[in-house]
Amino acid sequence: MGKKGVVVGILTFLFGLVILVDDLHDFVTGTDFLHFLPDFDPYIIAGFQLHHLYLGALIMLIGLVIAAKYRN
Numbered sequence: 001m002g003k004k005g006v007v008v009g010i011l012t013f014l015f016g017l018v019i020l021v022d023d024l025h026d027f028v029t030g031t032d033f034l035h036f037l038p039d040f041d042p043y044i045i046a047g048f049q050l051h052h053l054y055l056g057a058l059i060m061l062i063g064l065v066i067a068a069k070y071r072n
Helices: 003-026 052-070
Strands: 043-045 048-050
Touching: 003 052
Parallel strands: none
Antiparallel strands: 043 048
């Protein structure tokens, strides 16, 4: 996959970053201006509330792994 894999990894990272930045308003005061996506309830998996902040960070890590795997 080569360069296409790196591009997919970078796009996945950026998608996760957008989700993470959007959800900062719930955790950091003064960042309400960063909130641009509609509010969603947190996902509950195995009894844990996964806010979009955590999901965004997880997607970013997956993107980094994909990009690192396919770089030359």
